[in-house]
Amino acid sequence: MSHSKNGFVSRGAHWFAALAGTALAGYPDSVLVADAPFNGRTVRFIAVIPDAQNRFARARDGEVGLIEGWHLARAVHELVAADQNKTDKTPLIAIVDVPSQAYGRREEAYGIHLALAAAAGAYAAARQAGHPVVALIVGKAMSGAFLAHGYQANRIVAFDDPEVMVHAMGKASAARITLRSVEALTALAETIPPMAYDIKNFASLGLLSASLNVVAPDTPDQTSLNLVYQSLEQMLASIAQESEHDLSSRLNAPHRQASKRVRELLRQQWKEEGPMAI
Amino acid sequence: MQTTLEPRLDSLLRQNSFIELGARERGRQLLDAGTMRELIGPFDRMHSPWLARQGVVTQSDDGVVVAKGLFNAQPCVVLAIEGAFQGGSLGEVGGAKIAGALELAAQDNRNGIPTMALILFETGGVRLQEANLGLAAIAEIHSAIVDLRRYQPVIGIVAGTVGCFGGMSIAAGLCSYLIVTREARIGLNGPAVIEQEAGIAEYDSRDRRFIWGITGGEQRALADLVDMLAEDDVQQIREQISQFAARGVPAQHRSEQTARFISALDQVDAATQATPEMARQIYTRGATA
Numbered sequence: 001m002s003h004s005k006n007g008f009v010s011r012g013a014h015w016f017a018a019l020a021g022t023a024l025a026g027y028p029d030s031v032l033v034a035d036a037p038f039n040g041r042t043v044r045f046i047a048v049i050p051d052a053q054n055r056f057a058r059a060r061d062g063e064v065g066l067i068e069g070w071h072l073a074r075a076v077h078e079l080v081a082a083d084q085n086k087t088d089k090t091p092l093i094a095i096v097d098v099p100s101q102a103y104g105r106r107e108e109a110y111g112i113h114l115a116l117a118a119a120a121g122a123y124a125a126a127r128q129a130g131h132p133v134v135a136l137i138v139g140k141a142m143s144g145a146f147l148a149h150g151y152q153a154n155r156i157v158a159f160d161d162p163e164v165m166v167h168a169m170g171k172a173s174a175a176r177i178t179l180r181s182v183e184a185l186t187a188l189a190e191t192i193p194p195m196a197y198d199i200k201n202f203a204s205l206g207l208l209s210a211s212l213n214v215v216a217p218d219t220p221d222q223t224s225l226n227l228v229y230q231s232l233e234q235m236l237a238s239i240a241q242e243s244e245h246d247l248s249s250r251l252n253a254p255h256r257q258a259s260k261r262v263r264e265l266l267r268q269q270w271k272e273e274g275p276m277a278i
Numbered sequence: 279m280q281t282t283l284e285p286r287l288d289s290l291l292r293q294n295s296f297i298e299l300g301a302r303e304r305g306r307q308l309l310d311a312g313t314m315r316e317l318i319g320p321f322d323r324m325h326s327p328w329l330a331r332q333g334v335v336t337q338s339d340d341g342v343v344v345a346k347g348l349f350n351a352q353p354c355v356v357l358a359i360e361g362a363f364q365g366g367s368l369g370e371v372g373g374a375k376i377a378g379a380l381e382l383a384a385q386d387n388r389n390g391i392p393t394m395a396l397i398l399f400e401t402g403g404v405r406l407q408e409a410n411l412g413l414a415a416i417a418e419i420h421s422a423i424v425d426l427r428r429y430q431p432v433i434g435i436v437a438g439t440v441g442c443f444g445g446m447s448i449a450a451g452l453c454s455y456l457i458v459t460r461e462a463r464i465g466l467n468g469p470a471v472i473e474q475e476a477g478i479a480e481y482d483s484r485d486r487r488f489i490w491g492i493t494g495g496e497q498r499a500l501a502d503l504v505d506m507l508a509e510d511d512v513q514q515i516r517e518q519i520s521q522f523a524a525r526g527v528p529a530q531h532r533s534e535q536t537a538r539f540i541s542a543l544d545q546v547d548a549a550t551q552a553t554p555e556m557a558r559q560i561y562t563r564g565a566t567a
Binding site: 113118121143146147152167168169174178194196250256257261269 | 315317318322324326327328331332344346370371373374375378379381382403404406407408409410411412413414415416417418420421423424425428444445447448449450451452464465466467468470471472474475476480481492493498501503531532533534536537539540543546548549551552553554556557560561
């Protein structure tokens with residue numbers, strides 16, 4: 001059965017079990033880490049899953065909280081340290097199904113921003129050290145949780161599925177902050193691609209390397225698994241072709257022209273001499 | 279009358295508030311006198327391509343000033359967020375200005391030019407009108423800080439009064455050194471969002487004393503989650519930056535201290551609601567013993 005080790009079931013837990021097998025001991029029940037064989041080499045898989053017994057009550061539904069952030073960082077740092085003197089760096093695959101960061105008083109008081117910085121920083125450092133990093137979005141990839149677990153990957157792959165969602169903030173809160181109704185926000189999101197919650201609009205921003213038509217997104221069958229394996233292999237092969245370990249491959253979509261233009265202008269103006277009066 | 283007022287006026291005139299300055303002037307005053315050059319200034323008209331479509335007035339710098347110059351004669355780029363524009367929120371253009379400048383600073387270092395970076399955080403995080411492009415830009419900012427901090431310290435300043443929230447609080451957490459004032463707040467989630475998601479008993483967004491008690495600059499300094507609590511004074515902040523610049527890249531950044539933080543959090547009684555005192559206690563236990 002594709003249950004997580006604490007008996008709680010989520011998409012992320014199912015896909016972790018199918019791809020990576022049994023999780024390593026020594027991590028909290030909400031953070032799954034395994035080194036599994038993949039296409040003739042070893043790959044480290046990492047997932048954050050729900051844990052109904054999580055000590056921190058605001059992080060029981062798969063949110064990335066204090067404990068999750070720091071242990072994600074640990075799982076990545078330990079791999080980077082182990083591979084320090086190797087030229088062939090172990091790939092990291094983040095299985096992403098995270099509904100949000102944890103919202104709570106304990107979280108703010110104990111510095112959840114730093115816990116998430118630890119995780120994001122660890123993934124970025126791993127990528128920059130030459131570890132191929134792929135994010136496989138099987139469910140939700142929301143806001144700070146996604147920044148901490150997945151967004152630093154060389155490649156992002158997602159299931160083309162209505163349950164898959166990428167966004168900066170849940171609809172109710174986003175509506176409150178922007179002083180709109182949820183209905184108005186949803187209507188606006190249909191005309192402004194970066195505001196949309198669905199994966200097709202996200203793909204139009206050039207941030208996605210592949211979207212997969214998985215027939216069984218909730219319970220991995222062999223056909224779905226084969227499709228995922230094939231895509232992950234393609235991603236690792238294409239990362240291996242690159243000499244730079246940066247995120248510049250994300251800048252090519254028409255909806256990100258301004259991101260590219262800003263960088264061009266900065267490059268032009270960076271080395272000009274002398275102060276410019278404004 | 280003049281004789282009694284004169285000393286007070288004199289002291290007031292010598293005070294130079296940093297908080298009261300706009301982003302552009304903050305950059306100018308931190309850099310060595312006469313060395314600031316703004317990149318992608320207002321006349322380049324790189325405003326947000328997304329706000330106007332939603333009936334929101336754009337600003338020709340998109341709320342981010344890229345100020346290049348010298349700091350104590352060292353090449354330096356200041357990324358200053360304008361809290362007065364859209365709450366300092368980061369959209370596609372402003373986010374790309376920060377990420378792109380940090381990327382070039384790292385590139386400089388690989389080419390033997392020791393460019394350092396100062397980031398002036400005054401931001402609510404992602405601009406929700408550009409949601410996913412703001413989030414993507416912030417991921418790129420995180421990446422660029424981690425890249426640059428291998429070569430030069432990346433120094434963050436949260437002066438106030440907006441504070442530093444959302445994905446940009448993660449960016450602040452990645453900085454080599456972080457300077458705050460008493461007016462500053464640093465938190466992952468804005469108070470209104472926590473109240474919306476978790477309820478008013480968990481987080482009362484209107485209780486200013488409570489909010490500053492948890493996320494305020496003084497509390498963050500006492501809990502050792504930042505490196506310096508500074509007065510709201512340009513000269514003092516500049517001197518602090520000088521000290522951190524001289525100290526160089528830390529042996530281990532705070533965000534890399536996994537063993538220390540995991541051990542501290544293991545000792546927390548998570549069943550009990552957090553207090554400012556508990557946060558100070560768990561993170562300073564080893565330091566003062």
